Amino acid sequence: MRNIWWTFIAILVVVLAALYIDLPGTHDFFGRPVTINQGIDLAGGARVLYCTPKGTNPSSGDMSTARDVIQSRASGGYGVTEPQVTQVGNNCISVELPGVKNAEKAISTIGATGFLALTDSGNTYFPPGTKVKLVCKVAGCAKGYPVGQSNLSAKTPVMQIIVPGTEISRGSAQVGFDQNNNVSVTYNMTGAGQTAWCNYTTNHNNPNPTATTGAYSAIVLDNQVVSDPNVQGPICGSNGTQITGLTGTSEAQKISVDLNYGALPVQLRPNSLSTVAASLGAQSVTDAKKAGVIGLIIVALFMLLYYRLPGLLADIALLMYAAFVFAAFKLLGVTMTLAGIAGFILSIGMAVDANVLIFERMKEELRSGKTLGAAVESGFRRAWPSIRDSNASTIITTIILFWFGHNFAATEITGFATTLFLGVVISLLTAVFVSHTFLRLLVISGRWRSPQLFGVEPQTASPRAGGSLA
Amino acid sequence: MLDIVGKRYWYFLLSLLVIVPGTISLVTHGLKLGTDFTGGSEFTISVPKPNQSNALGNVVGQVMGGTSFVQAIVSSTHCPSDCEYLVRVKAATVPQEARIKALIKQNFPGARGVVQITTTSGTIASSLTSQAIIAVGAAAVAILLYISFAFRNAPNPFRFGTAALIAMLHDVLVVMGIFSILGVLLNVEIDAPFVTAMLTIIGFSVHDTIVIFDRIRENLARRTGEPFATVVNHSILQSFVRSINTSFTVVLTLLAVFLFTGEAIRFFVLAMLIGIISGTYSSIFNASQILVVWHNHELGRFFRRGGSPEPARAT
Numbered sequence: 001m002r003n004i005w006w007t008f009i010a011i012l013v014v015v016l017a018a019l020y021i022d023l024p025g026t027h028d029f030f031g032r033p034v035t036i037n038q039g040i041d042l043a044g045g046a047r048v049l050y051c052t053p054k055g056t057n058p059s060s061g062d063m064s065t066a067r068d069v070i071q072s073r074a075s076g077g078y079g080v081t082e083p084q085v086t087q088v089g090n091n092c093i094s095v096e097l098p099g100v101k102n103a104e105k106a107i108s109t110i111g112a113t114g115f116l117a118l119t120d121s122g123n124t125y126f127p128p129g130t131k132v133k134l135v136c137k138v139a140g141c142a143k144g145y146p147v148g149q150s151n152l153s154a155k156t157p158v159m160q161i162i163v164p165g166t167e168i169s170r171g172s173a174q175v176g177f178d179q180n181n182n183v184s185v186t187y188n189m190t191g192a193g194q195t196a197w198c199n200y201t202t203n204h205n206n207p208n209p210t211a212t213t214g215a216y217s218a219i220v221l222d223n224q225v226v227s228d229p230n231v232q233g234p235i236c237g238s239n240g241t242q243i244t245g246l247t248g249t250s251e252a253q254k255i256s257v258d259l260n261y262g263a264l265p266v267q268l269r270p271n272s273l274s275t276v277a278a279s280l281g282a283q284s285v286t287d288a289k290k291a292g293v294i295g296l297i298i299v300a301l302f303m304l305l306y307y308r309l310p311g312l313l314a315d316i317a318l319l320m321y322a323a324f325v326f327a328a329f330k331l332l333g334v335t336m337t338l339a340g341i342a343g344f345i346l347s348i349g350m351a352v353d354a355n356v357l358i359f360e361r362m363k364e365e366l367r368s369g370k371t372l373g374a375a376v377e378s379g380f381r382r383a384w385p386s387i388r389d390s391n392a393s394t395i396i397t398t399i400i401l402f403w404f405g406h407n408f409a410a411t412e413i414t415g416f417a418t419t420l421f422l423g424v425v426i427s428l429l430t431a432v433f434v435s436h437t438f439l440r441l442l443v444i445s446g447r448w449r450s451p452q453l454f455g456v457e458p459q460t461a462s463p464r465a466g467g468s469l470a
Numbered sequence: 471m472l473d474i475v476g477k478r479y480w481y482f483l484l485s486l487l488v489i490v491p492g493t494i495s496l497v498t499h500g501l502k503l504g505t506d507f508t509g510g511s512e513f514t515i516s517v518p519k520p521n522q523s524n525a526l527g528n529v530v531g532q533v534m535g536g537t538s539f540v541q542a543i544v545s546s547t548h549c550p551s552d553c554e555y556l557v558r559v560k561a562a563t564v565p566q567e568a569r570i571k572a573l574i575k576q577n578f579p580g581a582r583g584v585v586q587i588t589t590t591s592g593t594i595a596s597s598l599t600s601q602a603i604i605a606v607g608a609a610a611v612a613i614l615l616y617i618s619f620a621f622r623n624a625p626n627p628f629r630f631g632t633a634a635l636i637a638m639l640h641d642v643l644v645v646m647g648i649f650s651i652l653g654v655l656l657n658v659e660i661d662a663p664f665v666t667a668m669l670t671i672i673g674f675s676v677h678d679t680i681v682i683f684d685r686i687r688e689n690l691a692r693r694t695g696e697p698f699a700t701v702v703n704h705s706i707l708q709s710f711v712r713s714i715n716t717s718f719t720v721v722l723t724l725l726a727v728f729l730f731t732g733e734a735i736r737f738f739v740l741a742m743l744i745g746i747i748s749g750t751y752s753s754i755f756n757a758s759q760i761l762v763v764w765h766n767h768e769l770g771r772f773f774r775r776g777g778s779p780e781p782a783r784a785t
Contacts, residue, residue, distance in 0.1 A: 054593060104568040270564065274588040280514075284731065291730040295723035302719060338735050339663060345727050346670070346742070349720030350677075353712075356719075357681065360712045386684035389620045390677040396612045397673030401666060404605040408598060413666050420670070 004444065007437045015320055018327035026330075034330045037082055039337035039411050042285050043098035044278030047411070050111045050268035051092040058091055062265040065170065067093055069264050072257065073110045084335065089407065092271065096335075096411065103275040111268045114222055116165025116258065120200065121218035121228055126157065128251075130225040132218070133158045159218060162200045166265070167193025173259035175252045178244045183252045186240040187259050198236035205231040219243075219255065226258050227251070288341040295345045296322065299352055307359050309453040313438040314355040321351050321430045328422050340415030347423025350394070354431030357383040359454075362439075366456045373443040380436055387431065394424050474754075475703040475762055481755035485640060488748075492647015495654060501646065502653030504661040507599050509592035511562040515555045515574060516582040526555050529577055533569045534559045541657055552582065561589050602665040606642075609669055610635060613676050620680070624687040629764050634679045637749075637757035641675045642668060644748040645741055663738040671745030674720070678713060678753040685709045686758065698765045702758050710754070717750035 021029050028034060040047050050070070052058050058066075067087050074083035074095055084096040100106050117134060126132065133156045173187035189197055204215035218228040229243045246252050300318060303311040325344060329336065362379030370378065398421040405413025505512045515526055527540040539558040562570070567587055574583045590598075614631045621627040645668065652658040685705035693701050721743060728739045763769060 049594065051593070104564050104571075108564050270589075272588075272590040272594045273564075275567075275586065277582065277585040279582060280585040287731040288727075291727045294730060295726035298722045298726060299719045302715075302722065306715065338731065339666065339738065342727050342731075342735055342739060345723050346720065349716075349723040350674075352719045353677075353716040356712050356715045360709075360715075364708070382688070385688075386681045389617075389684060390680040392616060392620070393613050393676040393680060394673040396616060397609050397669050397676075400605055400609045400612065401669045404601060404665070404669070407601055408594065408662070410662055412663060416663075416666055416670075 004437060004440050007433065008441060011320075011434055011437060015323065018320075018323045021327040021330050022323055029331065032331065033333070035333055036330050037084070037333060037335040038098055038281075038285075039335050039340070039415060040096055040098050040274070040276050040281070041338045041412065042281045042288075042336060044276050044281035045096070045098040045100045046103040046107060046273065046275040047097070048095045048107050048111065048273040049088065049092055049271045049408070050095065051271040052266050052268060056091065056266070058266045060090065063087055063090065063093070066264050066266050066268065069114070070095060070110055070268075072260070074106075084411075093268065099278065107270060107273060111270055112222060112264075114165075114264050116168070116219070116221045117161040118163040118168075118197070119159035119218050119220050120162055120204065121157075121159050121216040121225075123215065124157075125216055125230075126218055126225045126228045128225050128227055130228075131156055132220055132223055132225060134220060134223065135160050159220065162217065163189060163193045163196050165221075165259075167196070168259055171260050172240070173256040175249065175256050178242060182244060183246050183249050184242050184244045185246070185252050185256045185259070186242045187256070188240050194237070197241070198234065201231050202234040202236070205233050219258065221258050227255050284338050288338060292341065292345050292348075295348055299348055303352060303355070307356075307454070309442075310355075310359050310362070310439065313442070314352065314359070314435060317355065317430050317434045317438065318348070318351060320434055321427060322348070324426050324430065325419075325423055328426060329419070332422075334418055334422070335411055335415055336419075337412045337415035339412040340419040343416040343419035344423055347420055347427060350424060351427030351430065353390075354383075354387045354427055355435050357387055358431065358435060358439075363454060363456050366451050366454055372454075376436075376439045376443055380439070387428065391424050391428055395421065398424065472707060473703060474706050475699045475759065478755075478759035478762060481759060485644075485752070485756060489640065489643050489647060492650060493643060495650040496647055499650055499654050501650050502657065502659045504659035505558060505588060505590050505595070506661040507595050509561055509590050509595040511559050511567070511587060511589040513557040513559075513570065513584055514586035515557060516552055516585050517555070517574075517578045518551055518553065518581055519578075520553050522553065522578075523555060525577070526557055526574075529573050530557045530559060530570055533566050533573065534562060554585070561591055562587075598662060602662075605665065606668060606672070609672050610638065613638070613672070617676070617680065617683075621683065621687060624690065629761060630683050630687075633757045633760040633764070634676050634683065636760055637679050637752035638672055638675045640752045640756055641671055641745050641748040645671060645745045648744055649737075649741065658737055663735065664741055667738050667741035667745065670742055671749060674746055675749035675752060678717070678749050679757045681712065681716075682706060682709050682753050682758055683761075686761065699762045702762050706754055706758055713750055713754060717746060720746055 017029075020026060021034055026034055064087065067085055070093055071083065071085040074085060074097060082098060084094075084098075086094050088094045095110060097103070097106055097110075115134075119132070119134060121132075135158055167190045169188040169190060173185055176184055176186055178184040200217070204217075215231045216228050217231050219226040227243060227246070229245065235241050243255065246255070296318070300315045303314045303318070305311070307314065325347070328334075329344075334340070358380055361383040362375045365375035365379050366372070398417045401417035402414055402421070405411070405415075405417055513530060517526070523540040530540075539556075541556045567584075567589070571584045574581065614635050617631040617634050618627045621630045624630060649658060649660055649664070653660075682705060685708055686702055689701045689705050689708075690698075693704070696704075724739055724743045724746065728736065728743060731739070
């Protein structure tokens with residue numbers, strides 16, 4: 001019987017660990033980040049599924065680059081702390097922006113193809129934000145690189161593309177400091193880009209930055225000037241190009257992000273989108289919490305009234321179950337949605353099932369005259385195959401559900417499947433380890449043996465005669 | 471001993487009484503498909519006034535250049551201070567959505583305005599439909615295979631699988647039928663979460679059936695010599711309390727969700743409630759009874775005699 005005490009201690013340790021993880025202030029467990037992400041139906045915000053136009057067949061490399069670009073765009077500037085960007089199928093990208101303020105703007109900006117280019121801006125300086133029109137004369141530029149937008153006003157300056165954004169080495173742009181300790185941005189180009197850039201800067205440069213006229217090369221993103229540096233000398237070879245004379249670190253950071261992630265390699269269109277107001281989400285959270293607590297209380301009361309002493313044990317197991325599941329959600333970083341909460345509450349009802357099966361079996365064994373110890377063991381053994389087989393069918397459906405939801409990036413479906421799956425698996429483990437151990441401890445404690453405490457009426461006494469606690 | 475098995479044709483009759491009207495509605499009206507399946511945009515708009523359907527329809531129609539389907543949400547709990555309306559239109563673009571939002575703010579000062587927008591393109595919608603069918607089919611096949619495997623030591627494992635599958639189909643038909651009728655009466659539409667509910671119901675229905683089948687399997691091995699119907703009857707009685715208690719707890723928790731959470735998942739939970747009640751019924755009164763019918767080859771006899779079936783022998 002010493003084994004049982006070890007199991008009991010192990011359970012206590014796991015419970016304490018789970019409770020620690022459950023604490024609202026816990027964000028880290030042995031180096032592992034612990035969080036619950038709220039889906040947009042709870043936090044408010046927007047969800048967009050961007051897909052490439054019908055008939056296009058983007059390469060997987062392009063799609064994963066697009067994913068990275070979108071991730072970085074979504075993380076910056078929309079007040080979104082945890083954007084979730086995932087590739088769906090082979091031509092779609094799903095973006096969740098919980099808590100986003102200006103959903104319309106975010107959706108169109110994040111999904112914009114974004115065309116980045118280093119241009120010849122002639123002898124005039126253009127401040128950042130100036131709208132311009134691009135033309136393209138570089139070899140290779142005409143095919144595949146769109147040129148400008150046509151709805152700009154006639155007064156729009158026209159600039160020629162020298163190096164299209166695709167020739168800038170992705171991720172190479174870095175914020176640093178120049179020799180005068182002023183903030184700067186450096187970046188690299190690919191071979192073709194280097195050649196074009198070398199040709200241009202050799203022919204167009206003005207080493208005097210204070211001169212009113214000179215050779216400028218504007219960095220243009222989506223027909224807007226990001227920065228218009230003055231070319232101070234030929235820039236050839238593989239050395240990084242450096243942009244200096246910036247107003248500050250924030251400008252430098254913006255430029256480096258634009259250089260790194262300016263352009264999407266594929267065209268994306270919003271294929272489905274949903275936005276939820278934060279007020280609606282907050283209300284949903286309150287409602288769901290209330291429903292969860294009420295559900296838990298009702299089930300606990302029912303178990304206590306119907307199964308008495310074992311019901312009380314089951315209730316303790318149920319509370320532990322709730323603590324375990326919540327800890328698992330936090331450990332795995334599950335995204336909670338309304339449907340996910342429903343799945344969790346549903347799994348409370350199902351978690352009780354394993355206990356009900358065991359207790360009903362135990363009652364049968366007790367009625368047939370077995371001792372409590374024998375009834376616990378055989379009740380458990382006999383209930384096990386049906387617990388196992390019945391839960392297997394639920395697990396199979398949750399896996400199929402997850403697959404189904406995943407195909408659409410439907411977080412309400414994957415969230416439900418995940419919470420129900422975790423709920424079922426953890427309820428199995430709780431029934432096997434926690435309820436079973438409690439019952440065994442009850443047996444070896446040698447007290448509370450009256451069958452009435454287990455909901456079994458004694459054969460001889462009248463049904464309502466009081467039972468003894470001895 | 472209580473004879474449950476003997477009245478099996480009454481249970482089948484009761485099932486038919488529920489299923490037939492629903493199926494007729496399914497055939498004649500089908501299910502009302504939401505924008506998840508058809509494509510389009512759905513706006514949930516909150517204004518502090520009742521009976522604003524027409525006004526809201528006009529505002530949205532103004533931007534979308536056409537009439538739209540507008541409905542006040544019946545169960546909107548905070549009306550009249552906060553009445554919610556559902557407006558459905560063809561798929562709106564992002565700028566159109568922004569304009570609608572602004573117009574609502576302008577026409578209904580102080581309102582919460584557009585609280586939710588869901589837009590689904592036609593391509594996604596059509597693939598959702600096919601994938602939903604695949605998912606439900608895959609779940610059915612996987613479960614049939616699993617039961618045939620889990621019951622491989624029982625006599626006729628395939629019968630157990632098929633009976634469970636028929637009971638499952640029963641539950642699917644009950645829920646789809648009721649939602650078809652709800653669609654006709656209350657304009658209730660089905661969406662992607664509805665498919666989720668269906669799959670969960672499938673899982674639960676089989677979950678429940680397996681517990682009873684497990685008893686039958688166990689008793690068949692221990693009670694050799696007794697008639698099949700008696701063994702089944704005995705098994706049902708033994709697992710009856712458990713079936714009811716489990717379903718009862720699940721129904722209680724679902725009721726809590728149904729009553730206390732808002733509009734967003736109300737019909738999702740309702741579908742599950744109906745499915746779980748039906749699932750409990752079908753496990754006891756359909757799946758197990760089908761085993762008896764099959765074992766006694768009653769279907770052939772039933773048609774030959776054209777009359778009431780022979781009552782099961784029960785002790």
